[in-house]
Amino acid sequence: MRIALITDAWHPQINGVVTTLTQTMEVLRRLGHTVELCAPDRFYTWPCPGYPNVGLAFLCGPRLRPTLQAFKPDAIHLASEGCVGFAARRYCREMGYHYTTSFHTRFPEYFKMRIGLPLWIGYGYMRWFHSESARVMVTTESMRQALAAKGFERMVIWSRGVDTDLYRPREKDFLRDERPIFAYVGRVVVEKNIEDFLKLELPGTQYVIGDGTQRPELERKYPKARFVGFQTGEMLARYMAAADAMVFPSRTDTFGLVILEALAAGVPVAAFPAPGPIDIIGRAPVGVLGADLRQAALDALKLNPADCRRHALNYSWEQSARQFLGHLTPMIRGPHETYFKT
Template sequence: MSLSPGSRILFVTDTWRPQINGVVTVIEHLKEEIERRGMVVDVLDPSQFLTVPFPLYTEFRLALFSWRNIRRRIKDGAYDEVNIHTYGPMAWYARAACIRLNKRFTMTFHNQIHLYAEVRFGTWARKLVEKLIYYFYSPAALTLVTTRSAQKQLLGFGLTRVSVWPLGVDKQFFTRGVCPRVFEKPVFVFLGRIAPEKNIEEFLSAELPGTKIVIGDGPDKKKLESQYPDVVFLGYQTRERLVSWMCCADVLVMPSRTDTFGLVIVEALALGIPVAAHSETGPKDIIHNGVNGYLDEDIVRAAKQCLSLSPDRCRDSVKNYTWSKSAETFLSVLQSARGTAP
């Protein structure tokens, strides 16, 4: 059976509103675009169950006791596709339920959790989690990744059914607004979660002229605010407010080495803001040196070089990253995998 108007799709995620992160953004846009095509999209998320806080990040809630309800939802939901987005208890329960019910399912690879583990615990943890990634994803009919680099990485882990599905950027980012405040120029911005895996301290300690701004929140925010009093911390911003504050930027600095795509990269480029980053999965799939940013081990050098780049060329480089095209590709790769479940 092909995916068509009336088809039913279930997204399973361990992260959902009020959390603000890339996974939530992706699911929201996919759901909207797929429903425009006449399909039914349900989201199974922690808010529907009793939860407990995750010790490392207390804002994340874990649905530890949801196994039976998840199995029932999958069994009784008459879904044509079950797509699992995360690594938490709900993802594991949904995976187990589909296997027991002999129901095909697909998965998406959003976070390089093996690199998160290395940042926090060392090389031994990364190697262990790489093996867990293979175990976790291998039963899926298809694993979707957002870049060629991520696909190559998962194939290197031993997975065989991996397809690329690029993300999109909200159309509001293609209209540049006005910065709400006057800052000393040039303005360098970090946008993302304030946590060790984002390598934010490389940005905060960088010797850059002008002003450094951090947009986002996370477990390290209070500590880093006190350590770096000359940096402007704006906290979480969304929608029009986010666009306005981003319009203050001359350069987006992305020091993270653990992203799979870096949604903030295409959002910045859509606003005509060049990006300085390391040559890692995500940035190296989007950034072209001298066109829309610079990739360099020296993040300061990359950031300064970005000041000479054309905003128009930055915007042009991501004009094809739309959520409509992203949804079309998502449905297309799901359709191509139908009938291939192990």
């Protein structure tokens, strides 16, 4: 199959969306499919305020259209709702092509936190963007229910995977600070709610593994915490495995890949009972979900690392990519009802 993958999130960004798309493309190509990636790096971009690594590809339509026409895809998937996704949506609508979309990020909540944009405006746009998609791929059942309550339709589940060769149990002596070591892993930005982790009165040492616009402020406010910046690959895996518990304070993530990565490394997770943690952890003895994040973090220390590892082994990127592939729809002309069946 020839698949056109449209996204506004791509390298040099480091986040769960980029990881998901990168891993999905690798598996699809290994399975013999041809993937044409249309990302901002193919167009002229302007820096996004507050996100220096994010390029906004305004007015990319005139260059995107001939790229898609030359590629002649069998299926088109729009993985983001930004400039490139908008241009691809407009092109498909004008040509009568069918396409699928995916909901990765709760941008309405992010924009409300950052600039005070009312949620109804943000979700109004997101609903419109996905309204003509043949299938809207969402990360978990909890997210499907949450979005259904906001008027989204035709949703299917596209789960995620984890590299269990890279993320695996290792010796803890990589970090020599006072134990227990509680770690946050991810972007250091306001929407990740990191301060709810840093203000906890916990024994041992708190680590922040990641970077972002909020880091200077948090470093000043919490000088006892260890900030080590962005880590990738082998180094990230070593940091992850050296922690005694991973604390996931986000209330707005749609999944939380770092939860799977921590579990694969044999590290239990503490989190709020929000979409993502609810679906990944559930009732399994691999994490603790609760409104009292401090107590959840302390209780997570009592869990068995071997159970965490076994739980993560249920997730693979090949399984995730095959699920994605099964949700794609042919790029054919005519009304959606001619081919779409629930």
